[in-house]
Amino acid sequence: MQKNNESFLNFEACLKCSICNTVCPMMEVNALYPGPKKSGPDQERYRLKDPAFYDYALKYCLNCKRCELACPSGVQVADLIQRAKLQYGSRSKHPVRDAILASTDFVGTMASPFAPIVNSVLPLKPVKAVLDGAFGIDSRRTFPKYSSEKFVTWFKRHAQKEQEKYSKFVSYFHGCYCNYNYPQLGKDFVKVVNAAGYGVHLLEKERCCGVALIANGMEKQARKQALINIESFGKAVEKGETILTSSSSCTFMMRNEYQEILDLPTEGYRDSLFLACKWLYEKIESGEVKLKFKPLKMKLAYHIACHMQKLGWQNHTIELLKMIPGVELVVLNQKCCGIAGTFGFKKENYEYSQAIGANLFADIKEVAPDAVVTECETCKWQIEMGAGVPVMNPLSVIAAALE
Amino acid sequence: MKYDVVVIGGGSSGCRAAKAEAAKGRSVCVVSAGLTLQATKPESEGSVYADLYELRKMGVAVLRGDTVLSGSWDGAKLLEVYTANGLTLQADEFILATGRFFSKGLVSTMDTVFEPVLGADVDFPQDREKWFNADFFAPQPFEQIGVRTTADGHIFIKGKAAQNVRAVGKILGGGRHAKK
Numbered sequence: 001m002q003k004n005n006e007s008f009l010n011f012e013a014c015l016k017c018s019i020c021n022t023v024c025p026m027m028e029v030n031a032l033y034p035g036p037k038k039s040g041p042d043q044e045r046y047r048l049k050d051p052a053f054y055d056y057a058l059k060y061c062l063n064c065k066r067c068e069l070a071c072p073s074g075v076q077v078a079d080l081i082q083r084a085k086l087q088y089g090s091r092s093k094h095p096v097r098d099a100i101l102a103s104t105d106f107v108g109t110m111a112s113p114f115a116p117i118v119n120s121v122l123p124l125k126p127v128k129a130v131l132d133g134a135f136g137i138d139s140r141r142t143f144p145k146y147s148s149e150k151f152v153t154w155f156k157r158h159a160q161k162e163q164e165k166y167s168k169f170v171s172y173f174h175g176c177y178c179n180y181n182y183p184q185l186g187k188d189f190v191k192v193v194n195a196a197g198y199g200v201h202l203l204e205k206e207r208c209c210g211v212a213l214i215a216n217g218m219e220k221q222a223r224k225q226a227l228i229n230i231e232s233f234g235k236a237v238e239k240g241e242t243i244l245t246s247s248s249s250c251t252f253m254m255r256n257e258y259q260e261i262l263d264l265p266t267e268g269y270r271d272s273l274f275l276a277c278k279w280l281y282e283k284i285e286s287g288e289v290k291l292k293f294k295p296l297k298m299k300l301a302y303h304i305a306c307h308m309q310k311l312g313w314q315n316h317t318i319e320l321l322k323m324i325p326g327v328e329l330v331v332l333n334q335k336c337c338g339i340a341g342t343f344g345f346k347k348e349n350y351e352y353s354q355a356i357g358a359n360l361f362a363d364i365k366e367v368a369p370d371a372v373v374t375e376c377e378t379c380k381w382q383i384e385m386g387a388g389v390p391v392m393n394p395l396s397v398i399a400a401a402l403e
Numbered sequence: 404m405k406y407d408v409v410v411i412g413g414g415s416s417g418c419r420a421a422k423a424e425a426a427k428g429r430s431v432c433v434v435s436a437g438l439t440l441q442a443t444k445p446e447s448e449g450s451v452y453a454d455l456y457e458l459r460k461m462g463v464a465v466l467r468g469d470t471v472l473s474g475s476w477d478g479a480k481l482l483e484v485y486t487a488n489g490l491t492l493q494a495d496e497f498i499l500a501t502g503r504f505f506s507k508g509l510v511s512t513m514d515t516v517f518e519p520v521l522g523a524d525v526d527f528p529q530d531r532e533k534w535f536n537a538d539f540f541a542p543q544p545f546e547q548i549g550v551r552t553t554a555d556g557h558i559f560i561k562g563k564a565a566q567n568v569r570a571v572g573k574i575l576g577g578g579r580h581a582k583k
Binding site: 314332 | 459467468469489490507
């Protein structure tokens, strides 16, 4: 790409070829969305002249990044749209709902102590009706369950001490889903990393990566949390520890979007922050780590989450899963599941979300696997609800296959 | 990461080459920087969609949105290539299918035309005046610009034929696209 004269997120390089429009899942189901070409580079020219040209329909962008993958000219189409949403987007019609959906740390901390109550009350019809009517959270949506013991609490009580017997360490960014909803993922992570001969440290301080905050226009809060994370990453890197994650969207946010959307410095840690599967595969490939797997008789379908594809590390996971004897692995054709984080929870988006996901659900039903494997937790909710098949993180599959 | 064949470029030619190699039972990885269209509705779309859809079914690893930046050589043998997302791909054989000017398989500047990924030798008229014909619908000489290859399609690097890298598709030059 030419370096001189480069425009903001390279929008001047757009040739209007419309390849981005052909790959946009939202355009396919929603006539109100003008598509990535118009929303990104085209309208950017107008927005720069006068913010009044901001189009409310940009709220339909899922930030799935397909447009960027398809662009032959290197235009950062999705970044242009995200930044325009933050800069010019008007206030949401459901500020309370958006804040509830986006503030994963706050809601998680509040819900955890009352998990059994929350879990049994949330699926009740009258509760759902209230959430639907008053807040705009769609009643047809299945909510993720909360865990009564947070991952961090479990780790400090049951695992932290043992970790010190190792001589090499990695830092773990567990993320909100693992901490508040599904601590088993963190337990599986610890089991796998320990089996590879490394001890696990938590980061000094960890906040939600902020991906949901950005999607809901809460830039200030996202920036605050990002700065806390960046400081912790710096300290981990100083100790010579690689920072590992188990969620693809958090990883993508922290490696790419902190810089591309929030203009925060990522150089200090970017090359030390990876998804655990990439790290593990490379350790095995270089011969440093040897893992023994027992046979696991399962038919698995691997779903490459959108942000996973943008990271480009799906082959590491695929190769790891292939190492497990007995596993029959089908790689699904990469289609968006449609939930896009908090997007699919919103009443006004529910139909679009399901219409986009329908393609993927049909593929999964055709393959008829025992479980779908994916790194993304929101894809997990959507696929479990839409296709009725259990969804596992690859780390959980590997943990189950360890001898 | 090791494959039998790595195909650089996932357009029409790259997908077809990958399919042919995979059909022989070889393990194949396709690196596709943009332009490859997704296969949401393979049955209703053109051949590129169908190819990509079929590739995944055949077990071909498809890296969409990734770019091969460079490679490392042992004499005339390409050992591995490096991608923008930080992957190292090793293979016995490589296929260069990055297309021509639009997809940046070839890059032209004021005085030269070069192949940016591996630095393959490119044949082009030294005199820039001879790159084009003023009559738009006449055969355009720039359409004939492509990488130089041996009779069986292997590329040249600095005048020496590469052992295990072949070129396919538009990067070879030829055709009458301006007229089309």
